[in-house]
Amino acid sequence: MKKILLLLLFTTSLFAQVERVEPPFWWSDMKLSNVQIMFYGKNIAQYDITTSNSMVIESIQKTENPNYVFVTINTKNTAAQDFVFSFSKNKKVAFTQNYSLKTRRENSALRKSYDASDVIYLIMPDRFANGNPNNDSDKSVTEKGNRELPGGRHGGDIDGIIKNLDYLKELGATALWPTPLNEDNDERHSYHGYGQSDVYKIDPRYGTNEDYVKLSAELHKRGMKNIMDYVTNHWGWKHWMYKDLPTYNWIHQFPGYSQSNYRMTTQFDTNASAIDTKNCMDGWFVPSMPDLNQSNPLVLNYLTQNAIWWIEYADLDGFRVDTYSYNDKEGISKWTKAITDEYPNFNIVGEVWMHDQAQMAYWQKDSKIGAIQNYNSYLPSVMDFTLHDAISSMFNEDNGSWDKGMIKAYENFTNDFLYPNPNKLLVFAENHDTQRFNEIYKNDFKKYQMAMTLIATVRGIPQIYYGSEIGMAGNKDKLGDADIRKDFPGGWNGDANNAFTKSGRTAEQAKFFDFSSKLFTWRKTKSVIHTGKTTHYIPENNVYVYFRHNDLESVMVVINNSPESKTFKTNRFQENISKYNSGKDILTDKSFDLKNDIQIEGKSVLILELK
The missing domain is CATH 3.20.20.80 (Glycosidases)
Structure with missing residues (x-):
């Protein structure tokens, strides 16, 4: 009879083993320090849960599905470490689950993201x-x-x-x-x-x-x-x-x-x-x-x-x-x-x-x-x-x-x-x-x-x-x-x-x-494009002109959407070109005198770095 009871206990423990833990681990020194860990396993909600290493359990939440339990731990001011969750029934430990708090990368919180550069x-x-x-x-x-x-x-x-x-x-x-x-x-x-x-x-x-x-x-x-x-x-x-x-x-x-x-x-x-x-x-x-x-x-x-x-x-x-x-x-x-x-x-x-x-x-x-x-x-x-x-x-x-x-x-x-x-x-x-x-x-x-x-x-x-x-x-x-x-x-x-x-x-x-x-x-490498101001001009003859500029440099962009070559006078853009003499097209290396009319081929672009 004793052997049968032991076998039944062992079988129950096997069926109740944790199938999933999410997140599978966490980190110390996170702003999100109250971590809600989801345990999933057959009838896992029937167990009482405790932790080792004085890790604080803030709350335990169960749902109508007995295969889930959500355990919130408080990791604030807790060093990186391994600890153990114990799942007990009738004050006897049925099984355990290891969990880790890891050390973060240096300056992880201040990582640089993508931007206009x-x-x-x-x-x-x-x-x-x-x-x-x-x-x-x-x-x-x-x-x-x-x-x-x-x-x-x-x-x-x-x-x-x-x-x-x-x-x-x-x-x-x-x-x-x-x-x-x-x-x-x-x-x-x-x-x-x-x-x-x-x-x-x-x-x-x-x-x-x-x-x-x-x-x-x-x-x-x-x-x-x-x-x-x-x-x-x-x-x-x-x-x-x-x-x-x-x-x-x-x-x-x-x-x-x-x-x-x-x-x-x-x-x-x-x-x-x-x-x-x-x-x-x-x-x-x-x-x-x-x-x-x-x-x-x-x-x-x-x-x-x-x-x-x-x-x-x-x-x-x-x-x-x-x-x-x-x-x-x-x-x-x-x-x-x-x-x-x-x-x-x-x-x-x-x-x-x-x-x-x-x-x-x-x-x-x-x-x-x-x-x-x-x-x-x-x-x-x-x-x-x-x-x-x-x-x-x-x-x-x-x-x-x-x-x-x-x-x-x-x-x-x-x-x-x-x-x-x-x-x-x-x-x-x-x-x-x-x-x-x-x-x-x-x-x-x-x-x-x-x-x-x-x-x-x-x-x-x-x-x-x-x-x-x-x-x-x-x-x-x-x-x-x-x-x-x-x-x-x-x-x-x-x-x-x-x-x-x-x-x-x-x-x-x-x-x-x-x-x-x-x-x-x-x-x-063009910070003027990444963060510069924009000044644009109402398109004329399907030619759109705009400037990206800051205190140090300026880029003049010309897009001619007409199939025909266009020539335009530059005096309209004086507020953006008054302190510049010429512009060099970054695509062709051709230079343009800003005091003269500019000609642009049909269906083409100019990207002029102003000098």
Whole structure:
């Protein structure tokens, strides 16, 4: 009988062992010192929990699901150490779980983030380069590698990124934004990474958590930065927790699924109905992406700690946040503030895909528009989608008019007064969700030059999309997302064309790359572009002229969007050129006398450093 009881006790202990601990460890000397640790295991909530080493348990929270328990510990003024959680029943220890507080990197809290001095290079990791073919079809995930399938897994990985970082440096990029690298175990179309199934684990088809840490280290060796694409709004339907929710309202349920109406204006519309507002925020982005409930404190703590854990663990330099304005707006502001409180210099850009500057400005930190409703998102940066809208059409408008051609760019910047900090806006011609620029403009090199010149020289943080710098195109409208996310040529063994190398590029690829490299490399050292003031002039004859200037230097940018050569007098720009005699074009090294008329070819640019 005694043996049977011992066996039963031993069996119970085995079944109650902890299956998951999240976060898996923490750090001493963090501002976020009350850490809420989630323990997951079969019927784990039945146990009493204590700790060793005088570690203070602030609270223990259980939910209707007995497989979860949330334990908050107080790490304030506690040195880095290992300690033990004991799980007891009837005053007898059934099992234990080790936990660690680690030592932070020196000056970790004051890490420098990305800003207007950077050029961000956006990639789809699965489509960039396959550095390790052995991980293409990891046994732990459902979808295996199949490069023949446009929407399948093609095998790009972290190792492939690392092997081509020198290419990015040569291009002039200073920061890398990969789309999400965490595990996405959907049966198909998992390559984009936005339906995450484990947010503490790098997808094994990309590599390991250690490989991700190595990516940051390799970027930092080159003076470059690592930006994580973070998703707060939703997970994938294959997320391990969705299969066994901690609590019914961990996700938004109606019950079950309800589609978002995508009308983000309901977040601030004073005339909006309550049901429309709810369906925007609480509705699911797509049926395969359960919508997270940030108004649940357990969810908000979980997301906040996960974000900080990745920053600290992988030595990250910034975030881009997917579908930012679909979140519960009060919850996401608390999430954002907690991160920037922990890291005061940390930049976060939110995807606020709207088409009106006032509506986008609402979401930037310290917005006067948001303040009307006593709202502050604490979000440092938003994406300049109205500029993107203009770029997507204006270079095909040869004849400038009241609302066509370069006036679209001018009018975009006239609304900068709406933003608390326009210099922190992300400026871009395209991204992984939009039509490819070179598809819209049929690989017209002159139009590419105009667009890249614009985003490289206006206020804000320029972002470029992988492959456009070698002329890559792709038709989203006809062939879907996979066509704008094609494999980078040369990223796979056996590729006939290797655009990563000078010798491997075609003449057309070299033309695009050489221009891009010259432009973005020049930009690296030009503080007048990073932080200078802007003065622009109403376009005439579809020619847009603006100056970036400070007390020490000035750059004059001329974009002629007319197909015809134009000559213009310089006396109109006296307020910006009065103390200068000449300007040297950084692209051609040609000098221009500022006292004379300036001639510019059709569909071309001048970037003049004034002397």
